[in-house]
Amino acid sequence: MAPRKSSTGGKQSVLADDAHLAALGVKQELRRNFSPLSMLGLAFAILNSWTALSASLSLALPSGGPTSVIWGLITAGVCNLCLAASLAEFLSAYPTAGGQYHWVAVISWRKWMPILSWITGWINVFGWMALVATAGLLGSQLIIGIISLYNPDYIPEPWHQFLIYIGYNLVAALLNAFGNHLLPYINKTAIIWSISGFAIICITILACATPNYNSGDLVYRNFINNTGWPDGVAWLLGLLQGGLGLTGFDATAHMIEEIPNAALEGPKIMIYCVAIGVFTGFIFLSCLLFVAGPLDEVISSTAGPLGYILYHATGSKAGTVCLLLFPLV
Secondary structure, eight states: OOOOOOOHHHHHHHHHHHHHHHHTTOOOOSOOOOOHHHHHHHHHHHHOHHHHHHHTHHHHTTBTHHHHHHHHHHHHHHHHHHHHHHHHHHHHHOOOTTTHHHHHHHHSOTTTHHHHHHHHHHHHHHHHHHHHHHHHHHHHHHHHHHHHHHOTTOOOOHHHHHHHHHHHHHHHHHHHHHOGGGHHHHHHHHHHHHHHHHHHHHHHHHHHHTTOOOOHHHHHHOOOBOSSSOHHHHHHHHHHHHHHHTOOTTHHHHTGGGSSSHHHHHHHHHHHHHHHHHHHHHHHHHHHHHTOOOHHHHHHOTTOHHHHHHHHHHOOHHHHHHHHHHHHO
């Protein structure tokens, strides 16, 4: 293993981290080459809340409408901040990459420790598999929406989207398999790219749509139920969007052995990324709904809700595609 390059303070921090792991019976195997900023970038890039929330508008708009989109996010945000605070306590005490399955092993009864830890580990694995699948799915939906925007007569077939989905995930797999040394730099860039995209899209659509905005009453109080379920159940279904946009913050735990001063920085990063996600998500979704136009057309558009809203606001197909590059990349 190559020697770690760091300042004296950084070396002391790394040695303290190694000693902490040794006290827990874990040997330090990974290099701590992620800074707190790059780790925050990784965590926020995985959440990428405003992107996930905007790309999944089709989940919430028919299931509660704007009330589900906006207030569902706040509800999910409060719940996820509570979860993040709880997990951050464990992460501070046990900063190991195993995360939840290791924490369960530490706190459970000795008799039940193997089975409870095993179940927790596999639940976590399946959850991450589903999250990765969702990322590729949302990306492929945006690309299909762009094609539909330029070709209104285009009829998307399921296999079209599946091939795009495979390509999306293949690029990510190759990058993680063979470009691991690039990941810290990509993660630092990711948070800058994400925040920049958030700001650019918000400013652009508000400027282009002025003064034709939806009313505040529609944005924050309008309720839509196209699900066939009772209103309360429909609103709960709409919470899927808020939950999706704020999930994955435990990525910090699984990368915790790769940052210095892990017991202190890791918990802060875990909470910060959820808080940033709620803040940016609320503003971004509000901006989208103010410029969305008729919501029934947004829901039924073949270009997808996000593509339709951006096109409705800008009036430009090229401009819409340029703005969609931020959530796509």
